[in-house]
Amino acid sequence: MNHLKEIFFAPEFAFLRQAFLVSAAASFPFGIIGTFVVVRRIGYLASAISHCAFGGIGLGIFFQQLAAAAGFSTLAFFLNPFPAAVVFSILSAVLIGVVRYSAKEREDAVIGSIWASGMAVGILFLDKTPGYHSVEAYLFGEILLTSNTGLLIVGVLSLGILLVTGLFFKRFEAICFDEEYVTLRGLPAKFYFQFLLVLVALIVVLMIQLVGVILVIALLTLPASIAGRLTFRLFPMAVLATGLCFVLSWTGLILSSRFDTAASPTIILVSAAAYVLVLLTQFLYARIR
C-alpha cells in the first residue's frame, strides 16, 4: 500500500502514475469489447487485425521519415504512424468481414494470409526507412512512456465505447448468440458484426502503444475469459471483465515497479496466471464436490 502511495504522489514516479491512469481507462474498452470477442469466439480475428496494424505503423514511419528527409517538417509531424495504423486496422477489419461472408475460399487460410501480409508490409517499410527504428515498442508496447495525449485518447475511446456498447448492447448480444436469427428479425446482422470488428480494430490500434501488437490480444481476451467462467450472463460478464482488467493491469504494474521487470509482459503474465488459477480452482472445486 505504501508502495502504491509512493508511486502516486512522488514526482519522480509521474510516468508510473500515468501508466496506472491509462491502464484504468483502458480497462473499459478491453473488458467490454473483449467480452464480445470471447463469446463470439473471434479472438483469432482480433489477432489478425492487430498484426495488420503493424503494416500501418511501418508505412507511417516510412512516410514520416521521407517527409522529414525532404525538409517537410510540419508534414512529418502529422505523418504519425498511428493514423496509418488506424486506417490499416479498419481496412483489415472490413476485409475480414467481407471474407467471412462472401469468400468461397477457406476462411482460416484467407485470414491467416491477411494477418501475415499486414506484418510483412510493416517489416518491409521499416526495412526501407532510413536510420534505425526499434520495432519493440510497437510489438510489446511502452505503457510507461504514455504521454498526456495518449492518456486523453484512451480516455475518450473508453467513453465512446461505453456509449456505443450501451446503445448497441442487445443487438451485439443477439448477433453473437445467433446471427441468422437476427437477420430473420429484419435487422442488418452482417452490418452489426462488421461494426463490432471495426470497434475491435479501433481498440487494438489505440492500445498498441500500451501493450503492443502481440500482447494486446491477451488483454482483450484473458480478463473476459476469466469473467466468463464466473458469470452466466453477458452484462455482468462485461462489468466483471472491466473490473478484472483494471485489477490485473494494476497488479502487473505494481509487480513490475517492485521487481523492476518490463511492465507490459508482467501485466500479461499476471492475467494469464489469474486465468490458470481460476481454471484450477474450478477444476478442484468440481472434484471435491
Next chain:
Amino acid sequence: MPSVLDFNNVTFGYSREPVLENVNLSISSRDFIAVIGPNGGGKTTLLKLALGLLEPNLGTVTLLGNSPYQSRTLVGYTPQYLQVDPSFPLSVMDVVLMGRLRKKSGWWYSREDRAAAQETLHTMQLFEYRNAPFGSLSGGQKQRTLIARALCGNPEILFLDEPTNNIDPSSESILYKILERLNERLTILIVSHDVGVVSSIVKNVICVNRTVAVHPASQLTGLLLHDIYGSEQLFVRHDHRCTVSETPVQEIPQERPR
C-alpha cells in the same frame, strides 16, 4: 383457408446441380405440416427459401402475401438447438427476449417486451427456469426456449428445424403437446426425421427429395416412404389422430436393407 406460403415453379441449386427442381407448393393458414425426406434431399433448403435466407434460381416464393424478405418479422423460426453455442452466457429470459428484436425497437428491452417474454415462458412451461443459464437446461428445455423466443415476436407462422433431435422421449412428448396447442392459432411447419411421431400429430406431410409432393398425414405409408427415401424404411406409427385411416399401425418391411 387462405394460403400463407406458396412456392411457384421454384428451382434452386447451390451449384449447377439443382437441389430442388420445379417445386409447386401451397400451405394453408393453421395447417400443421411436416417436411420429411432423406439427408441431402432439400429439406433445409426448402426451409431457407421459405424464410428468404436463400433466393430461388427460378420461380417465386410468397410468404404471407409478400416476399419472404418483407414478411420476415411475421415469422417465428427455431433452429436446431445444436446450432447455437450452449456455453454462451445468457439466461433463459435473455434468449426469449431476443424474439422482441425489431428494426425500430429501442436500445433496451421495454416493460412490454419483458411482459411478452414472461407470457411466452408460461406458454412453453419454462417460467420457473427464466433466470437459469441457457446452457444448464436439458436438450428439450433448450429447444422449448428457442420456440419461446420465436413465439415472443407474435408470429403468424412458425418454422421449426428438427426440433426433436437429441432430446429424450418425455421432452419430445411435452414439445408435441405444446405444438398441437399452438396450432390452434398458428400455422406450423416442422422439418423432421421422426416420420412416425410427426405423422401422428401433423395434418399434412411435405415429402422432399429434389422434387416435392404433399400428402395428408393419414395417407403416409411405408410404401410411400420407400418411394421418397429410396430404401426400405421401418415405419412405426405412434398413432393418435390417424386411427381412422387405412394405414396399418405398424409396417415392417419384408427384407431389411443390408
